[in-house]
Amino acid sequence: MEFNGVAENxxxxxxxxxxxCAHPDDESFGLGAALSSWAEQxxxxxxxxxxxxxxxxLGTADGxxxxxxxxxxxxxxxxxxxxxxxxxxxxxxxxxDVPIELLSSELRGVVELVGASLLLVxxxxxxxGHSDHVRxxxxxxxxAGDLDIPVLAWTLSExxxxxxxxxxxxxxxxxxxxxxxxxxxIDRVRQHxxxxxxxxxxxxxxxxxxxxxxxxxxxxxxxxxx
Ligand SMILES: [Zn+2]
Numbered sequence: 001m002e003f004n005g006v007a008e009n010x011x012x013x014x015x016x017x018x019x020x021c022a023h024p025d026d027e028s029f030g031l032g033a034a035l036s037s038w039a040e041q042x043x044x045x046x047x048x049x050x051x052x053x054x055x056x057x058l059g060t061a062d063g064x065x066x067x068x069x070x071x072x073x074x075x076x077x078x079x080x081x082x083x084x085x086x087x088x089x090x091x092x093x094x095x096x097d098v099p100i101e102l103l104s105s106e107l108r109g110v111v112e113l114v115g116a117s118l119l120l121v122x123x124x125x126x127x128x129g130h131s132d133h134v135r136x137x138x139x140x141x142x143x144a145g146d147l148d149i150p151v152l153a154w155t156l157s158e159x160x161x162x163x164x165x166x167x168x169x170x171x172x173x174x175x176x177x178x179x180x181x182x183x184x185x186i187d188r189v190r191q192h193x194x195x196x197x198x199x200x201x202x203x204x205x206x207x208x209x210x211x212x213x214x215x216x217x218x219x220x221x222x223x224x225x226x
Pocket of ligand 1: 022
């Protein structure tokens with residue numbers, strides 16, 4: 001596929017991908033298509049998530065979000081073919097207050113446990129601009145640097161981000177074409193199934209559905225380390 005000079009058009013073959021996320025649902029809403037594609041290629045996939053997403057403003061009538069979102073994550077991960085999930089106990093919305101040494105040492109343990117050969121993260125601007133997303137990627141990049149593991153960031157095109165911000169007043173951060181390393185055609189069937197497992201967060205989330213519509217069957221990525 002040609003995409004305005006983008007050099008790569010397939011997910012890089014690798015043995016064991018670890019998705020490093022801030023919240024339960026990031027692995028599905030954001031990284032779900034990439035994770036399920038890798039799983040279908042026979043790559044082992046794992047997810048580590050720093051918080052239980054208990055501070056969400058969505059789904060608050062559904063009960064205890066800390067417990068509920070843990071269950072939603074487990075079922076969604078199954079849909080994506082994810083082999084293992086580690087859910088850590090840091091405070092949702094305040095990840096940047098947690099010392100990076102602590103986060104890094106926990107992440108390093110997970111990287112070693114699953115034998116990760118590539119870390120998959122949200123782009124450095126956090127995609128939605130959420131400070132927890134930015135922090136999760138910062139930690140992943142630090143650990144990957146120490147262990148000499150490549151880091152691939154899921155990103156949005158500048159056009160998609162601008163359109164969402166225009167329509168919804170959101171703070172999505174997109175990238176210019178020349179800053180995107182890879183555009184991959186993907187199938188979103190399993191991602192959609194996984195998203196539905198996060199019922200507390202997906203049912204009244206028009207921004208999510210509009211983003212997926214604008215992205216179509218393409219996902220864009222940038223190397224943060226390779
Ligand atoms: Zn999130």
